[in-house]
Structure formats: C-alpha cells, structure tokens
Amino acid sequence: MFKLWPWLEANRKRLIYIGVAAVAAFFIWLYVSTQHQQRETAAGEAYTKLQLNSPATVTAQQLAASYAKIASDYAGTVAAQRAQLQAGTVLYADGRYADAQAAFQKFLAAGNGSPLAPAAQLGVAASLEAQNKLDDALTAYHALATSYPDATETISAKFAQGRVLELQGKLADAVTRYQDVARSQLAGSLAQEAAQRVAVIQAKLAAAKPAAKS
Numbered sequence: 111m112f113k114l115w116p117w118l119e120a121n122r123k124r125l126i127y128i129g130v131a132a133v134a135a136f137f138i139w140l141y142v143s144t145q146h147q148q149r150e151t152a153a154g155e156a157y158t159k160l161q162l163n164s165p166a167t168v169t170a171q172q173l174a175a176s177y178a179k180i181a182s183d184y185a186g187t188v189a190a191q192r193a194q195l196q197a198g199t200v201l202y203a204d205g206r207y208a209d210a211q212a213a214f215q216k217f218l219a220a221g222n223g224s225p226l227a228p229a230a231q232l233g234v235a236a237s238l239e240a241q242n243k244l245d246d247a248l249t250a251y252h253a254l255a256t257s258y259p260d261a262t263e264t265i266s267a268k269f270a271q272g273r274v275l276e277l278q279g280k281l282a283d284a285v286t287r288y289q290d291v292a293r294s295q296l297a298g299s300l301a302q303e304a305a306q307r308v309a310v311i312q313a314k315l316a317a318a319k320p321a322a323k324s
Contacts, residue, residue: 153184157193170204174213191217191224198233202240211237228254228261235267244274265297269304281311 160176168176174197181194198213214233217226224230235250251267251274258264272287284307291297291304 149184150187150189153180153187153189153193156180156184157189160193170200170206171209174198174200174204174209178213185220186222188224191220191222191226194220195226195230195233198230198237202233202237205240207237207240211241228258228263231257232263232267235270239270239274244278248274262296265291265294265300269297269300272304272307276307276311281315285311285315 157177157180160173160180164173164176177193177197177200181190181197184190184193194213194217198210198217201207201213202210211234214230214237217224217230218234231250231254235247235254238244238250239247248271251271254261254267255264255271268287269291272284272291275281275284275287288304288308288311292301292308294301297304
C-alpha cells in the first residue's frame with residue numbers, strides 16, 4: 111500500500127475521470143437495455159393483439175397492412191420480424207402472390223440474420239412458383255437449400271424443386287431432388303410423398319425407353 115499510494119496520488123484525477131466514465135457508461139447501457147426490453151414487450155403485445163382481435167370483416171390486404179405497420183413501427187424487434195413474415199403469409203394465402211413476394215423480400219432485405227430468414231426465402235420461392243415464374247422459383251429454392259442446408263424449410267424447398275422440374279419435363283433432375291427428400295430423416299410424411307413421385311417418374315422413364323428404341 112505504501113508503494114502504491116504515491117502512484118494513486120499522482121494519477122488521482124485520471125482515476126476519477128475513468129471512474130465517472132465507467133459509471134456513466136453503465137447507466138447508458140442500462141437505459142438502452144431497458145428501452146430495448148420495453149420496445150420488445152410493446153411489439154409483442156401489438157403483434158399478439160392483432161392476431162387475437164382482428165375483425166372478421168377485415169380483408170387480407172388490410173390485415174397484411176396492419177402487420178406491415180407493426181413491422182415498421184417496431185423495427186429491430188423479434189415481433190416486427192414475425193409481423194413482416196406474417197404480412198407475406200396473409201397475402202400469399204389470399205392469392206396476391208406478387209405482393210406476397212414483395213413482403214417476403216422486404217423481410218430478407220433487412221439483413222437482420224433472423225432465424226426466420228429461411229421461411230421468408232421459402233415464401234419468395236413459393237410466390238414465384240405461384241406466378242408461374244418457374245425458372246426464378248428454381249433459383250430461389252436452390253438459394254434456400256444452399257444458404258440454409260440445415261433448416262427444416264430446405265426439405266420443402268427440395269421437394270418443391272422436384273415439383274417444378276417435373277412440370278418442366280426435366281424428370282431425371284426431378285428424381286434426384288425427390289430422392290434427397292425421401293432419404294431425409296426429417297422429412298416425415300413428405301419423404302413418403304417424395305418416394306411415391308420417384309416411383310411414378312421412374313415408371314414413366316422406363317416406359318419411354320422401348321418407345322425411344324422403336
């Protein structure tokens with residue numbers, strides 16, 4: 111202590127400034143953290159209220175606009191992310207595929223690293239497929255499977271790729287995608303459906319071979 115005391119005396123002012131700055135930084139952090147928590151709570155309440163108390167007469171466009179408003183008013187919160195995703199889902203269910211695509215793309219454009227991003231990417235791809243933009247849909251499904259290989263949505267994306275490829279007459283490529291789904295332990299009933307599609311397509315390909323030879 112006797113050796114330390116002269117150093118403390120010599121640096122007393124600097125130590126006081128450092129102490130004051132540390133205390134100020136703590137209270138600033140506490141304020142920001144409290145404000146963020148309150149904002150998250152308010153956003154969650156607004157989202158839940160809209161889900162539970164939407165009028166029966168509200169149109170899909172009005173409901174989607176309400177979700178989009180929550181996403182805008184509480185940007186940066188988890189509830190805002192869910193609201194933006196829900197806006198796209200409502201529009202898609204109403205057959206407004208171009209608007210749904212725009213809503214899902216707005217979610218992705220935020221670039222917030224949300225765990226809901228795979229669902230938004232799947233929404234973009236499905237919206238493109240529903241608009242019969244099959245090549246663009248394939249690209250979007252592939253982007254999902256590549257960017258989020260471990261996401262549960264990737265299984266649906268691979269199955270959808272098989273469906274689109276089948277529609278385009280690219281049967282061999284469709285079989286490959288369906289087989290990926292059929293082998294997945296996480297695919298559930300979708301694995302059985304994929305296996306059935308593989309059997310149907312392989313039967314078509316086998317029946318086409320004799321005709322090609324003749």
